Amino acid sequence: MPVRRFKDALQSGEFVTTVEYNPPKGTDVAALLDNAKSLVGKVQGVNVTDNTAAILRAGSMSICRLLFEMGHDPVMQMTCRDRNRLAIQSDLLSAHILGIRNLLCLTGDYPTVGDHKEAKPVYDLDSIDVMQIIKSLNEGKDMAGHKLHGTTDLYVGAAVTPEMDPPGPMLAKFEAKVNAGTRFFQTQAFYDVEKFKTFMNSVRKFPVKVLAGILVLRSAKMAEFMNANIPGVEVPEAIIAELRAVGDEKALDVGVQIAVRMIKAVRDHCDGVHIMAIKAVDRLPEILKKAELA
DSSP states (O other): OOOOOHHHHHHTTOOEEEEEEOOOSSSOOHHHHHHHHTTTTTOSEEEEOSSGGGOOOSOHHHHHHHHHHHTOOEEEEEESTTOOHHHHHHHHHHHHHTTOOEEEEEOOOOGGGSSOTTOOOOOSSOHHHHHHHHHHHHTTBOTTSOBOSSOOOOEEEEEEOTTOSSSHHHHHHHHHHHHTTOOEEEEOOOOOHHHHHHHHHHHTTSSOEEEEEEEOOOOHHHHHHHHHHSTTOOOOHHHHHHHHHHOHHHHHHHHHHHHHHHHHHHGGGSSEEEEEOTTOGGGHHHHHHHTTOO
């Protein structure tokens, strides 16, 4: 049975659900694939990170191909940190050949935040440059203007931080990404529904789809870390208190409840949700069921 395309689901107006996986730090993919198998037919896209936080992991493309073979339509993340323009274009062509059609373009965290702090950053291009490259490859030419023997058909996505304050620079970059060819956005995690609604009101004039980023909190300590270290993300003190009140053993249960609550609160204001259950992917089936997404 052919894989149903994420792009088709989004463009049909269907409320879509995507989930996120970090590839393993190694070669054992058994647990990831076992979890993903339980979600076939229940989500419209599966997003695979690309050495997120500059921590070495298996490549996004390899996991995306395995998920495609399973019946998912993967979303391959691509950061600019580790590749020059030759490598980026080569990987984009390779992704298409392997059946991968969805790309999330990211600049990428600086190597000093990760586990290979001596790594030399590349940043030959930024994420908007990559979006423009994809547009060119889809039209049959490489970045240097040379004709391709076979074009790509890649669907371009980007990230956005909806609670960024002040919002002006964020909205300007949003528009620049749209102009560069972005057709869907995944938001960074947020916890203020009213601010998210304001953000959505500001971007609804653009011909793009927006997936609300839902990050599952595992503890009060995790929430506090995010507040201290992730720009544009603010977990309200009331939510932190909610997590702290039940203790570490039950905090993830509350985090799941908060995620379900958020999904239900934003459902009428966006085109779908992107669920990030870092180190808690085993709870994804439960979240989908409780949020009435599957």
